[in-house]
Amino acid sequence: MSTLLNPTMQILLLQSAGETAWMVGVAALVAIAVGLPLALLLLVTSPGHIAANALINRPVAAIVNAVRSVPFIILMVAVVPFTRLIAGTSIGTAAATVPLALAATAFIARLFETALRDVDHGLIEAAQAMGASRGQIIRKVLVPEAAPGLVAAITVTLISLVGYSAMAGAIGGGGLGDLGIRFGYQRFMPEVMAAVVVLLILVVQGLQSLGDALVRRLSHRQ
Amino acid sequence: MGASMADAVPPPASDAPLLRLLDIRKTYRGSSAAALDGVSIEVRPGEIFGIIGRSGAGKSSLIRCVNLLERPDTGQVLLAGQDLGRLGRDALAAARRGIGMVFQHFNLLASRTVAGNIALPLEIAGIPASTRRERVKELLRLVGLEDRADAYPAHLSGGQKQRVGIARALATNPTLLLSDEATSALDPETTAEILALIRELRDRLRLTVLLITHEMEVVKTICDRVAVLEKGRVIEQGRVFDVFTRPQSDTARQFAAQMTGEMLPKGTVARLPEPRPGEMRRILRILFTSDASTRAVISEASRRFGLDLNIISGRIDAIGLEPFGVLVVAAFGDPVHVAQAIDRMRGLDLEVDDIAAATAGSEVA
Ligand SMILES: Nc1ncnc2c1ncn2[C@@H]1O[C@H](COP(=O)(O)OP(=O)(O)O)[C@@H](O)[C@H]1O
Numbered sequence A: 001m002s003t004l005l006n007p008t009m010q011i012l013l014l015q016s017a018g019e020t021a022w023m024v025g026v027a028a029l030v031a032i033a034v035g036l037p038l039a040l041l042l043l044v045t046s047p048g049h050i051a052a053n054a055l056i057n058r059p060v061a062a063i064v065n066a067v068r069s070v071p072f073i074i075l076m077v078a079v080v081p082f083t084r085l086i087a088g089t090s091i092g093t094a095a096a097t098v099p100l101a102l103a104a105t106a107f108i109a110r111l112f113e114t115a116l117r118d119v120d121h122g123l124i125e126a127a128q129a130m131g132a133s134r135g136q137i138i139r140k141v142l143v144p145e146a147a148p149g150l151v152a153a154i155t156v157t158l159i160s161l162v163g164y165s166a167m168a169g170a171i172g173g174g175g176l177g178d179l180g181i182r183f184g185y186q187r188f189m190p191e192v193m194a195a196v197v198v199l200l201i202l203v204v205q206g207l208q209s210l211g212d213a214l215v216r217r218l219s220h221r222q
Numbered sequence B: 001m002g003a004s005m006a007d008a009v010p011p012p013a014s015d016a017p018l019l020r021l022l023d024i025r026k027t028y029r030g031s032s033a034a035a036l037d038g039v040s041i042e043v044r045p046g047e048i049f050g051i052i053g054r055s056g057a058g059k060s061s062l063i064r065c066v067n068l069l070e071r072p073d074t075g076q077v078l079l080a081g082q083d084l085g086r087l088g089r090d091a092l093a094a095a096r097r098g099i100g101m102v103f104q105h106f107n108l109l110a111s112r113t114v115a116g117n118i119a120l121p122l123e124i125a126g127i128p129a130s131t132r133r134e135r136v137k138e139l140l141r142l143v144g145l146e147d148r149a150d151a152y153p154a155h156l157s158g159g160q161k162q163r164v165g166i167a168r169a170l171a172t173n174p175t176l177l178l179s180d181e182a183t184s185a186l187d188p189e190t191t192a193e194i195l196a197l198i199r200e201l202r203d204r205l206r207l208t209v210l211l212i213t214h215e216m217e218v219v220k221t222i223c224d225r226v227a228v229l230e231k232g233r234v235i236e237q238g239r240v241f242d243v244f245t246r247p248q249s250d251t252a253r254q255f256a257a258q259m260t261g262e263m264l265p266k267g268t269v270a271r272l273p274e275p276r277p278g279e280m281r282r283i284l285r286i287l288f289t290s291d292a293s294t295r296a297v298i299s300e301a302s303r304r305f306g307l308d309l310n311i312i313s314g315r316i317d318a319i320g321l322e323p324f325g326v327l328v329v330a331a332f333g334d335p336v337h338v339a340q341a342i343d344r345m346r347g348l349d350l351e352v353d354d355i356a357a358a359t360a361g362s363e364v365a
């Protein structure tokens, strides 16, 4: 317990929590902003859909799958040149955010696509019968109808990002997971480890409850 | 029957057809048989035209070809003379605003309220918000849902959902309403309500309606004319009364039977006396479509041909506003005389079916 009462340690915990929040937050924002259009592209260009186009669909799907199949720890190292291009450096919190955002984008794009695909095809037909353009179908039917599913996908992604961000220590990203490894494990300070674990559990629980509440609010199905 | 004549709808104008389908053909990819095999129909302004057929006959494919949700392989769709197949994307979108469509499973957006759902086609058409609000109110009144404007579809009954579907379909003031089995997911009472609403709207808004159904009740209740679809082909078409009182095909006959019924109470046949030696017994269903007096025909047959005729059941019904009667009788007598009596009745313009075969194994309760 004494360790946790130490002001230096407290500052370190807070700072690490901040780093985690930053990495997860920025990566999630990028993932949502890029993932949603990507998911829509994957969906509407799929066979039988409103803009079916195998020439677009197949390569995009292949890239997304490729990113998803590379283990995160390897992805982090593999994209170092790209990271340097974006973040200007290959180590530190900002640098760790780049592979995180990349992995999260591929991850969430597939979840978004599934949520969007769940929208009853009859609704798309009804909109087409009204003379809706493809853009209108996307904006007025697909996205609003999939909203609960999209929010659920965001929740899952945020929680996964919290987990992935613990690996960011490997390239000096910092964050709670890194703190736990460095102090709790390598310096034999089990209280730090315990504090980190408790904090992470609280964060994940909080995200899940928040996400679930939002899904309930958006869902008018029952 | 007589009373309903008073609120008779003026006969639909027989001007040039509003909708013409010309030799529509469609074969789905990966399928060997054509879903639509050369369908041509004409729908006149102000009429309710029904297409009836069994499941898989091609009804949905056909109605979806009208607004080109499905592209026919060949054939033309002419709406008020305009060939929809030749329109570019924007022109087609505009043409679709002139065609409302209602669906079996309603297809309402769960994320929008009743008012929001009805506003959707108006938003799509780019109508400003203030005009939209007024129009939505009008439409809610039209279908009797003023008090449910803010409800979500999940909290509506099936009948209410279809009312929303109808209001939404009419939002952009279409001239043609397409109905793809609009009442097939509803119970009989709600079906009757929705059909009455469709007819009322047709009268009030001078709407033309093309509907597809597998239910005889729907056609009988509101259609003026009907086409019977089988394996992607129209096998019969004409005024509903004519098609189902004088069906030419087995399919039409079976649909007609749904309506007239076999009307043989269980055990009736077993209780009938056996024919005497040298005589025969036949059970006949006689359909009266004109004013020919039932009793006169029956008593004449019995007098002229020396037959014993037992009336098993009788019923009067109507298609639209036209009455018809069905009588089931057991005829006993000399085989030659029975045949002559049947000929005589047919000569008097009566439909006479020998249903004895059907009674041997399967009596209808
Ligand atoms: N999208 C489709 N792809 C392939 N076959 C289809 C499709 N839609 C309908 N069919 C086939 O076309 C035939 C007619 O179907 P449909 O028009 O739905 O008939 P109905 O509405 O009268 O039940 C059926 O054999 C059906 O299996």
Ligand SMILES: [Mg+2]
Pocket (backbone or CB within 6 Å): B059, B060, B061, B181
């Ligand atoms: Mg169908």
